[in-house]
Amino acid sequence: xxVRVYLADExxxxxxxxxIDHHSSxxxxxxxxxxxxRAHPSRLVMDFRDVTFMDSSGxxxxxxxxxxxxxxxGELVVENMPEHIKRVMKLAGLDRLANMExxxxxx
Amino acid sequence: xxxxxxxKLSFLSKSVNESFARTAVxxxxxxxxxxxxxxxxxxxxxxxxxxxxxxxxxRDSVQTVYITAATYPDNRVVIKIKDKGCGIExxxxxxxxxxxTCPEGERxxxxxxxxxxxxxxxxxxxxxxxGTTVTLHRKLAMRGQDDSQE
Numbered sequence: 020x021x022v023r024v025y026l027a028d029e030x031x032x033x034x035x036x037x038x039i040d041h042h043s044s045x046x047x048x049x050x051x052x053x054x055x056x057r058a059h060p061s062r063l064v065m066d067f068r069d070v071t072f073m074d075s076s077g078x079x080x081x082x083x084x085x086x087x088x089x090x091x092x093g094e095l096v097v098e099n100m101p102e103h104i105k106r107v108m109k110l111a112g113l114d115r116l117a118n119m120e121x122x123x124x125x126x
Numbered sequence: 127x128x129x130x131x132x133x134k135l136s137f138l139s140k141s142v143n144e145s146f147a148r149t150a151v152x153x154x155x156x157x158x159x160x161x162x163x164x165x166x167x168x169x170x171x172x173x174x175x176x177x178x179x180x181x182x183x184x185r186d187s188v189q190t191v192y193i194t195a196a197t198y199p200d201n202r203v204v205i206k207i208k209d210k211g212c213g214i215e216x217x218x219x220x221x222x223x224x225x226x227t228c229p230e231g232e233r234x235x236x237x238x239x240x241x242x243x244x245x246x247x248x249x250x251x252x253x254x255x256x257g258t259t260v261t262l263h264r265k266l267a268m269r270g271q272d273d274s275q276e
Binding site for chain 1: 141142144145148162163166169170173174177180181231232233234236237239240243244
């Protein structure tokens with residue numbers, strides 16, 4: 020499983036692991052959505068510290084979870100993005116939508 | 127310019143092969159002594175192109191994806207990623223950032239935009255009903271050593 024999901028109080032943390040591509044993002048998405056749909060967290064933290072590779076599938080994954088948390092009236096936090104992943108986000112123009120300066124993005 | 131090395135690869139259009147494809151291309155170019163950033167750039171661009179073949183070209187039917195990669199004496203890498211799938215009606219539109227025909231799969235529509243950012247040149251040749259070939263050109267920095275030829 021390329022993601023481990025923890026719940027503490029109302030904060031759900033999705034610890035992402037390994038490569039995020041079209042293949043793995045489906046499983047990650049299903050796991051997070053299923054758990055968040057049941058628990059209704061007030062905050063979802065996507066932790067990228069152990070992500071080894073990411074293509075534009077990861078951008079779809081973040082945008083989709085942002086929409087999910089809006090639906091649940093909670094917030095999304097993107098944490099610990101390695102440089103190479105920030106680069107993909109920037110090249111894709113996502114830095115214009117969210118502030119990623121500190122490695123911690125609050126939207 | 128005469129190529130210094132070449133490899134050809136074909137594999138089934140299963141999503142599990144996306145990581146195999148980008149890793150194989152990365153392994154092939156290690157002979158050019160690329161930086162980590164260069165490897166990551168090329169892996170990302172290849173991953174986008176291969177995903178397009180699987181998601182769009184073959185629309186989840188399992189057929190064959192073809193990759194040819196060649197290196198040149200000026201440290202250029204040329205990678206062709208080809209499918210014999212449905213083809214693209216309007217290439218210009220397909221390359222527009224955020225345009226996607228597959229929003230339900232959470233495709234961000236940024237594949238071509240990323241390929242263009244990560245490569246020096248991206249060429250797309252496509253015929254509806256015949257398939258699509260994406261050609262990625264990327265020149266790697268020369269890193270001091272003489273480019274010894276074998």
